Amino acid sequence: MSPYSLMILLLCLSSAAYYLGKKKAFAVSADVGGARQLHSRPTYYGALAARWCGIPALILFAGWLGLEDHIITGMVVSELPETLQNLPADRINLLVNDIQNMVTGNIVSREVDDVMRAAADHYRHLQNISSAALAVLVLAVGIGGMLWVRSRIVPSLRARNHVERIIRYLLIFCSTIAIFTTIGIVLSVLYEAIRFFHAVPVTEFLFGLKWSPQMAIRADQVGSSGAFGAIPVFAGTAMISAIAMLVAVPIGLMSAIYMSEYADRRFRDAAKPLMEILAGIPTVVYGFFAALIVAPFIRDAGTTIGLDVSSESALAAGLVMGIMIIPFVSSLSDDIINAVPQALRDGAYGLGATQSETIKQVVLPAALPGIVGGVLLAISRAIGETMIVVMAAGLAANLTANPLATMTTVTVQIVTLLVGDQEFDSPKTLAAFALGLVLFIVTLLLNVIALHVVRKYREQYE
Amino acid sequence: MADPTHSDPKLISREKRKTVGDITVDNPRMTCRNVNVYYGEKQAIRNVSLDIARNEVIAMIGPSGCGKSTFIRCLNRMNDTIESCRVEGEIIIDDVNIYGRDIDVVPLRAQVGMVFQKPNPFPKSIYENVAYGPKIHGLSQSRAELDEIVETSLKKAGLWEEVKDQLEHPGTGLSGGQQQRLCIARTIAVSPEVILMDEPCSALDPIATARIEDLIDELREQYSIVIVTHSMQQASRVSQRTAYFHLGDLIEVGKTTDIFTRPKHQLTEDYITGRFG
Ligand SMILES: Nc1ncnc2c1ncn2[C@@H]1O[C@H](COP(=O)(O)OP(=O)(O)OP(=O)(O)O)[C@@H](O)[C@H]1O
Ligand SMILES: [Mg+2]
Numbered sequence: 001m002s003p004y005s006l007m008i009l010l011l012c013l014s015s016a017a018y019y020l021g022k023k024k025a026f027a028v029s030a031d032v033g034g035a036r037q038l039h040s041r042p043t044y045y046g047a048l049a050a051r052w053c054g055i056p057a058l059i060l061f062a063g064w065l066g067l068e069d070h071i072i073t074g075m076v077v078s079e080l081p082e083t084l085q086n087l088p089a090d091r092i093n094l095l096v097n098d099i100q101n102m103v104t105g106n107i108v109s110r111e112v113d114d115v116m117r118a119a120a121d122h123y124r125h126l127q128n129i130s131s132a133a134l135a136v137l138v139l140a141v142g143i144g145g146m147l148w149v150r151s152r153i154v155p156s157l158r159a160r161n162h163v164e165r166i167i168r169y170l171l172i173f174c175s176t177i178a179i180f181t182t183i184g185i186v187l188s189v190l191y192e193a194i195r196f197f198h199a200v201p202v203t204e205f206l207f208g209l210k211w212s213p214q215m216a217i218r219a220d221q222v223g224s225s226g227a228f229g230a231i232p233v234f235a236g237t238a239m240i241s242a243i244a245m246l247v248a249v250p251i252g253l254m255s256a257i258y259m260s261e262y263a264d265r266r267f268r269d270a271a272k273p274l275m276e277i278l279a280g281i282p283t284v285v286y287g288f289f290a291a292l293i294v295a296p297f298i299r300d301a302g303t304t305i306g307l308d309v310s311s312e313s314a315l316a317a318g319l320v321m322g323i324m325i326i327p328f329v330s331s332l333s334d335d336i337i338n339a340v341p342q343a344l345r346d347g348a349y350g351l352g353a354t355q356s357e358t359i360k361q362v363v364l365p366a367a368l369p370g371i372v373g374g375v376l377l378a379i380s381r382a383i384g385e386t387m388i389v390v391m392a393a394g395l396a397a398n399l400t401a402n403p404l405a406t407m408t409t410v411t412v413q414i415v416t417l418l419v420g421d422q423e424f425d426s427p428k429t430l431a432a433f434a435l436g437l438v439l440f441i442v443t444l445l446l447n448v449i450a451l452h453v454v455r456k457y458r459e460q461y462e
Numbered sequence: 463m464a465d466p467t468h469s470d471p472k473l474i475s476r477e478k479r480k481t482v483g484d485i486t487v488d489n490p491r492m493t494c495r496n497v498n499v500y501y502g503e504k505q506a507i508r509n510v511s512l513d514i515a516r517n518e519v520i521a522m523i524g525p526s527g528c529g530k531s532t533f534i535r536c537l538n539r540m541n542d543t544i545e546s547c548r549v550e551g552e553i554i555i556d557d558v559n560i561y562g563r564d565i566d567v568v569p570l571r572a573q574v575g576m577v578f579q580k581p582n583p584f585p586k587s588i589y590e591n592v593a594y595g596p597k598i599h600g601l602s603q604s605r606a607e608l609d610e611i612v613e614t615s616l617k618k619a620g621l622w623e624e625v626k627d628q629l630e631h632p633g634t635g636l637s638g639g640q641q642q643r644l645c646i647a648r649t650i651a652v653s654p655e656v657i658l659m660d661e662p663c664s665a666l667d668p669i670a671t672a673r674i675e676d677l678i679d680e681l682r683e684q685y686s687i688v689i690v691t692h693s694m695q696q697a698s699r700v701s702q703r704t705a706y707f708h709l710g711d712l713i714e715v716g717k718t719t720d721i722f723t724r725p726k727h728q729l730t731e732d733y734i735t736g737r738f739g
Contacts, residue, residue, distance in 0.1 A: 264545070343582035347645070349543055350578070351595040351652055352571035361594070366585050 003065065006135050010061070010142055014054040017146035021049025024153045032155050040160035048159045051166050053146035057138045064134050072126045073100075076119055084115070099123055189440065192433035199427040200228045205434055207231065211397035213417060213428045228431055230438065232399040236314065236407035237439075240389060241382040243318025243403060244325055248382075249375055251322075252329025259330070260337045261359055272331075279327035283387040290320035290392035302404060310394070314407040317393035321385055325378050332374035333367070340366045369453050376450035380443040386411035410439045479708070482726045483716035487515040487703075491656060491686045492537065492574075497551035499532050499541065506532045509551075510712040512705060514656065519678060519687045521697035521718065524707035525733065530690040533707065534658045537688065538574035539567045555656075572599050575654035579661040581641035583633035583648070588625050591633040591644055592616060595652035611651055619647035620677050639670025646677065657681065659689040663696065675700050694734055698722050706730045 025045035029035045035042055073096055077085065084095065102120040153159075197205065208229015255275075259268055295316035302309030309315075340363050348358040364371075386409075394406035395416055417432040490513035499507035507529045514520055514537075522530040532541070539560060541547040552559050560570055572595070583591050592612045595601075602608040612629070616622040621643040625636070633644050642662060649657060659678075663671040678687060678700045691697050697704055697718065704721040706714045706729070714721065714730045725731040 341582070343578060343580055344584060346540065346543070346576075346578060347582040347584065347648075348594075350538070350540060350571060350576035351598070351648065352568045353594075353598050354568060357598055361598075362584055 017053035018046040018050040022046035044159040057142040196430035232397040237409040244321035247322025248325035256333035287387040287391035312394035336370035373454035521701035528707040575649035589629040615647040615651040
């Protein structure tokens with residue numbers, strides 16, 4: 001039986017368990033004087049039966065599917081002739097791959113001999129046994145669970161409490177998935193980064209001034225020993241993010257002030273959705289806007305006033321990234337400005353303050369911590385942004401303070417280091433993980449600070 | 463027992479809702495004539511005329527939603543901040559109609575200050591809260607002068623003794639009653655001539671309320687005070703005149719003692735004897 005039909009069967013079985021449980025609950029309640037005498041409402045007994053039918057079977061199902069391949073492969077390999085079994089591990093892997101390919105009917109990389117064919121048949125045979133066994137076991141567990149609960153349904157069974165506890169465990173399970181994924185990602189990045197730091201010292205990575213991650217492919221190759229000083233890359237990130245913030249913060253903040261304090265309803269209703277469209281444009285599109293329009297424009301403008309501007313410049317990338325972040329800053333600030341109580345504005349107006357005095361001296365100072373938090377969040381967005389920079393700022397890691405030069409950022413370097421490579425063991429590819437780790441720490445710190453600031457602001461009016 | 467039809471406000475004809483009592487006073491500080499206020503299509507105040515005397519406390523009472531807040535917010539044009547609000551009629555202070563053309567609301571609001579229902583100190587220091595008004599109106603030449611204004615205002619508001627050692631602390635950290643007195647000090651600091659108070663004690667406990675009532679009594683020597691209150695005891699304790707509003711109409715005005723002992727209008731009597739509202 002295929003896993004899909006088994007799943008559907010299991011679902012049907014759980015529904016049946018629900019109705020059986022509910023019926024049983026009504027039946028037992030009839031003896032003691034009606035459903036009111038039950039500890040929980042009858043549906044809870046049904047739900048309890050359904051869960052005991054479905055969940056253990058599901059766990060078994062998932063565990064079986066996870067281990068099946070491994071066990072069958074082991075059994076097939078142990079049946080292979082002596083000569084093949086003594087091959088080195090990577091050759092055996094290839095062999096197993098081929099057998100699996102034969103089983104699924106894919107093209108095989110060597111000519112098919114009898115041994116192979118026998119192994120493939122054996123594999124197929126084991127698979128059939130396994131799926132049949134799985135079907136029987138899962139259904140047995142499901143039915144067993146259902147019958148067990150059904151037999152235990154008495155008026156005093158605390159079905160509601162049980163169901164609620166199961167639901168709570170389910171919620172805990174789901175929330176830990178996110179946590180464990182995060183931990184897993186961090187650990188794997190950390191692990192690879194540590195491997196990198198075996199090849200390149202931490203201090204050289206963090207404080208080195210030269211970034212050119214080309215490694216010699218052969219030992220006798222000359223002139224490409226590679227340099228892994230991350231400073232130019234981080235400086236590029238800082239420069240481009242700073243340019244982006246110089247664009248996004250004033251424009252975003254002022255548009256938020258206009259929207260929340262001055263604009264009338266009609267304008268706000270029209271302008272807000274437009275802003276949100278700006279936020280919805282994919283960053284690739286911003287990227288070619290930057291590369292095809294803004295960068296050439298800056299270069300031409302620079303040439304007319306006698307400046308030497310490369311066709312890919314930090315300025316172009318920063319400007320476009322800033323435009324991308326405007327809606328982010330403005331909608332966050334808008335929310336925060338709107339959260340300033342009207343009573344504060346009334347207080348200022350009541351003293352004879354003008355509208356601009358009220359905004360400058362009362363509303364903005366009250367909203368400032370929240371706005372700072374929003375800006376910090378925006379900075380972490382800018383730091384993480386990749387596409388625009390790939391397309392508009394280039395790949396060369398220049399350490400310079402000139403925004404008109406080509407520059408590169410951390411995320412861009414990670415992409416270029418990993419694209420096209422399959423093996424993750426040279427310092428070149430491992431460097432990507434080290435960059436990722438540092439970037440992660442930086443944005444994490446920014447987010448923590450931002451959240452802290454925002455939370456502090458929230459307490460102020462309570 | 464009153465005629466039962468009179469107890470139902472909807473059954474009382476327009477004729478019977480003409481203001482009774484004397485709306486005028488000698489030498490008034492402010493004069494309101496035929497004031498109508500609309501929120502969009504809806505009329506919230508109907509043809510109200512009333513004088514506000516010098517050195518008096520006048521109380522506005524009436525059931526919830528009858529337009530007390532709307533009316534006193536007309537007196538310093540705070541209604542301007544509400545988009546849908548429209549005011550007709552004349553409100554005169556110093557021979558000028560404040561709803562006339564070319565009127566600047568900034569000096570008007572310095573002249574007619576306002577204290578709100580909920581204390582709303584700015585999230586700044588106590589000092590800054592009081593100094594804010596004088597600063598924006600340029601009332602002081604020097605820091606010393608500003609210090610002087612802050613001190614006298616806090617003293618008049620009866621808060622000085624409690625906060626003189628913590629002027630740099632945030633105003634939002636004070637207790638509710640202290641905050642309300644801080645807001646009164648803030649209003650006094652711009653030397654207004656009229657102070658509007660919209661239920662200034664409704665968020666306060668009886669002790670803080672008593673302090674503010676004493677304060678209002680003292681302030682009367684220098685200012686005219688218009689106070690909205692839901693407490694008839696408070697109205698009779700602090701005010702000299704009382705105005706009773708009902709569904710946007712000014713029903714009765716008179717000496718507070720008269721209103722509470724010998725109301726002339728049936729609606730007023732029903733309200734103060736607790737028959738509705
Ligand atoms: N901003 C507004 N927009 C529209 N209608 C309003 C607005 N403010 C008040 N109103 C309406 O105007 C009428 C008078 O309201 P107002 O706030 O002046 O009553 P009030 O006497 O102060 O009541 P309360 O004693 O509850 O404070 C009410 O019917 C109210 O619904
Ligand atoms: Mg009110």
